[in-house]
């Protein structure tokens with residue numbers, strides 16, 4: 099049953115890929131996990147373009163007006179890597195990376211929390 103596979107391996111010298119020891123380069127145009135650059139994000143000016151187009155609600159935003167904060171959450175467990183948020187973002191804060199390695203032992207490791215603080219005009223990005 100597996101003889102053809104063995105014969106092919108012996109003929110070509112290729113039995114399998116060496117991933118993950120040698121990462122496979124993604125093909126051109128591959129969409130890996132999206133990343134959010136907090137420095138360029140306009141959520142503080144009321145932008146919600148990315149959350150409005152994100153169908154699986156992987157991107158959500160919450161305002162804390164009292165503390166002049168905006169919280170944006172990017173949940174990779176919901177993301178389908180469609181790229182719609184990147185197209186919708188007016189500031190270029192979102193981009194699709196080539197990172198396809200999404201394995202994690204804790205769900206929290208697959209959630210990017212970004213907090214924009216406007217009191218000090220600084221941006222604090224926290225990842226869990």
Ligand code: SF4
Pocket residue numbers: 132151152153154155156157176177178179180181182183184
């Ligand atoms: S890539 Fe698609 S699913 Fe993922 S956060 Fe962006 S809009 Fe949502």
Ligand code: SF4
Pocket residue numbers: 134138139140141145146147148149186187188189190191192
């Ligand atoms: S669309 Fe871009 S600028 Fe607007 S909230 Fe999302 S990441 Fe920030």
